[in-house]
Amino acid sequence: MIVAIAAGLQPKLTFNPLDSAATVTAFIVQVSLGDLPHGSIGYQSIFAAGAVLFLMTLGFNLAGHALRRRFHRAA
Amino acid sequence: MLPDRFLEHQTEMALRRKTIDRWFGRLGFVLTLSTLAVLAVLLLNLAANGLSRIDWHFLTSFPSRKAAEAGVLSAWVGTALLMLVTASLAIPLGVAAGIYLEEYAPKNKWTDFVEINIANLAGVPSILYGLMALGLFVYKFRFGQSILAGGMALGCLVLPIVIVATREALRTIPAMIREAAFALGATRWQAVWHHLLPYSTGGISTGVILAMSRAIGESSPLITIGALTFIAFLPPPALLPHPPFVSFEWIFSPFTALPIQMFNWVSRPGGEFQANAAAAGLLLMVITLGMNGVAIFLRRHAQRNIKW
Numbered sequence: 084m085i086v087a088i089a090a091g092l093q094p095k096l097t098f099n100p101l102d103s104a105a106t107v108t109a110f111i112v113q114v115s116l117g118d119l120p121h122g123s124i125g126y127q128s129i130f131a132a133g134a135v136l137f138l139m140t141l142g143f144n145l146a147g148h149a150l151r152r153r154f155h156r157a158a
Numbered sequence: 159m160l161p162d163r164f165l166e167h168q169t170e171m172a173l174r175r176k177t178i179d180r181w182f183g184r185l186g187f188v189l190t191l192s193t194l195a196v197l198a199v200l201l202l203n204l205a206a207n208g209l210s211r212i213d214w215h216f217l218t219s220f221p222s223r224k225a226a227e228a229g230v231l232s233a234w235v236g237t238a239l240l241m242l243v244t245a246s247l248a249i250p251l252g253v254a255a256g257i258y259l260e261e262y263a264p265k266n267k268w269t270d271f272v273e274i275n276i277a278n279l280a281g282v283p284s285i286l287y288g289l290m291a292l293g294l295f296v297y298k299f300r301f302g303q304s305i306l307a308g309g310m311a312l313g314c315l316v317l318p319i320v321i322v323a324t325r326e327a328l329r330t331i332p333a334m335i336r337e338a339a340f341a342l343g344a345t346r347w348q349a350v351w352h353h354l355l356p357y358s359t360g361g362i363s364t365g366v367i368l369a370m371s372r373a374i375g376e377s378s379p380l381i382t383i384g385a386l387t388f389i390a391f392l393p394p395p396a397l398l399p400h401p402p403f404v405s406f407e408w409i410f411s412p413f414t415a416l417p418i419q420m421f422n423w424v425s426r427p428g429g430e431f432q433a434n435a436a437a438a439g440l441l442l443m444v445i446t447l448g449m450n451g452v453a454i455f456l457r458r459h460a461q462r463n464i465k466w
Contacts, residue, residue, distance in 0.1 A: 115382045133289040
């Protein structure tokens, strides 16, 4: 959300860090700011985007958990 | 190598290590200061842009198409009501879950699983709570795009924070307190109610306030459930002049909140609306810093009164 203000809301695929781009969160916010009927494609796509975002954070969390267990065991 | 040359070498090395140590200390000090500088820049930037906009009119007016006439009345009322719903969901649930996990739950695979999931929930992006609230509260439970749905979304968001704070607070109480209570024939519940809860109130309320100051700045979950950005009315009053005197109609009212109002103003062209956004941000900062101040005070206070 912070990024939505600082990095812009341009849905561009770029590797230039000075270019404006959009995050998954920014996409969801942008879509839900418009009129969003229940069950429409837009409605379903923000849930799909959210599921992807969740899988990404779940991956990080599991990695963090694995790291913590490993270092606890070593200590 | 001669003994005195060896000694000289050792001294030189020791001096070098000390210099490195001193320089790292200085570097650390500068870096620590720079994090404080970020906070200062943030406040100064908001104050420079928005301070001139804050007056009585700004606090008591509805948003308007004209930047100079716009105010944050509906936004701060919405924020206050949201916090009420959030607190009344997150505090009882979170404290109860924390007590169960710390005092009652056996150590086994199942509680391990629950613990991993709570840690996981704390790390989930806030917008996903918004999506959950949209699907579940707004459409499934038919709460609509209301203060109730928004407050519940924020409540779920801060629930892990409250649970963790409660557990931390309970963990600082020495085991002898529990043992003494059990030795006198107290049940677990009696030990919790008469001893553990009163002793951990400081820690728990600190955690609760920190959780609230996290919730107050969230905008993305509220935008997902459809909080409007332009609200020129207040929710129905909670107190009525006639019986039954109390009304809960406001929980189903559409709403806006300070961060949403701010986001709306930031995304508009024109310097005047940017000033409004800065002013709303300043207000939000003051509320958050105030809440953190109360949290620090409570922690100090609770520590002073308890001597094991």
